[in-house]
Amino acid sequence: SWGLVSEVVEAEALAQHAAEAAGRLAAMPTRAIGMTKRLLEAAGSSGLEDQLEREAESQAVATRSEDFAEGVAAFLEKREPKFKGS
Known part of the structure; x- marks a missing residue:
């Protein structure tokens, strides 16, 4: 976990906010997002040359x-x- 917070919303607005965020994510290029996630996950345990190659x-x-x-x-x-x- 990176321990990052990007937004804080009231409890009553959480479900609506989460649905909107999910919609924005679903509209993105999901394959590229997946590749980016894998690169970020590998970055913490990789050397620079390996990461640049990936x-x-x-x-x-x-x-x-x-x-x-x-x-x-x-x-x-x-x-x-x-x-x-x-």
Whole structure:
């Protein structure tokens, strides 16, 4: 655990806030988020060279994904991306 707090909400608002946060996460490129999580988890027990190699490999995989292409297209077209997790 990193022991980080990003927000504090009233108990009555917690369920709604959690549902909104889940919706935002679900709209993100889930495959890339998963890769990022794995990189962060490995960072604490890896040397710099190993971590840089892992990151380069992950970037190579991510840039070949449909979600990457969608993100670039959405940016260029000035619209919200519609990620599929692929």
